[in-house]
Amino acid sequence: MESSDGDCSFQVSPETERFLCERLLDQKQPMSERFRALFSLRNLRGAGPRNALIQATRDSSNLLAHEAAFALGQMQDAEAIPALEAVLNDLFAMSLASDPAQEVRETCELALSRIEELKSTLVSESSPFLSVDPAAPAACSSVRELREVLLNEDKSMYERYAALFALRNLGEEEAISAIVESLGANSALLRHEGNCRIRRHHFALSQVLRDVNEHPMVRHEAAEALGSIADNQCIALLEEFAKDPEPIVSQSCEVALSMLEFERSGKSFEVTENKKDSESLRLYLSLMVSEIYSSAVPFHAGTSSAAGIMLSSISVYERSPTSVCLIESNESHPIDKQWLRTIH
Secondary structure, three states: OEOOOOOOOEOOOHHHHHHHHHHHHOOOOOHHHHHHHHHHHOOOOOHHHHHHHHHHOOOOOHHHHHHHHHHHHHHOOHHHHHHHHHHHHHHHHHOOOOHHHHHHHHHHHHHHHHHHHHHHOOOOOOOOOOOOOOOOOOOOOOHHHHHHHHOOOOOOHHHHHHHHHHHHHHOOHHHHHHHHHHHHOOOOOOOOOOOOOOHHHHHHHHHHHHOOOOOHHHHHHHHHHHHHHOOHHHHHHHHHHOOOOOHHHHHHHHHHHHHHHHHHHOOEEEEEOOOOOOHHHHHHHHHHHHHHHOOOOOOOOOOOOOOOOOOOOEEEEEEEOOEEEEEEOOOOOOOOHHHEEEOO
16 A cells, blocks of 8 residues: 555555565576566665665676666665665776676666755656656756757766756657667667657667667667557567567567556556465565556656566456456455555
């Protein structure tokens, strides 16, 4: 259920929280399962979820470490600052120059900058894309000036991201063209088009997704942007690359296709946490709430490259034009209304 103080975090039982933390850190689990746990934990509060995500920033998977650092920044938890600084210091000390390590380092820098900014300002900007962005959009409205900052390799990653999201929010032809230009940037973290639903640029995104020599994380973001465009050509391309040998790419396409189904349905969710429900059902209900109300709808500045959230063990039954109720497909028991919580 939603927390009482009005924020977008949710509360689960101690057993479910412990299960999520253990699942996230269990390297024997499939990566998709660990990502499901990660996206559930980022909408929880407290020492347990925070510490699990902090540990995940040091995972052997650079993609998981990136997403964990990103989630800590989105949670705006100042208690995570020392741990993020420690990750940065270790990465600098080891002089890791490879692209994956660079992405983890840059993600930590973004998270730290975002947390510090939120501590020093009372401004609560909102994104037209319903996202919790890793950088506040720049106040400047000049596309020319924003483009210069975005493409300037000497600017900090936070400044460039602020320009990126300002251009995204403008949404006009010249602004989107500037974002397309950023695909040539040195930073793979910067080279993405998530949340830009501009149909006339699907060719550039398609080229990025098809380029097997491009960084997988860049192809991942291109897949998400194509999912936002969602015309027949884009959907066919996503279906094609859902079979890509690169897991990051194939999983990203699965996510894009799966989230598109939910976006088209226009449904909100009612969640049952009946005691008869299995442990896995409680876990995945938490995930579904997280995916819908997390960093972006339908996709983040940092959304998952894990598999889609429709699970074979769960069926979705329509209860009304605006809500659905989730129960296990292999059990038949009445919905106990005292366990229902409407997620606003």
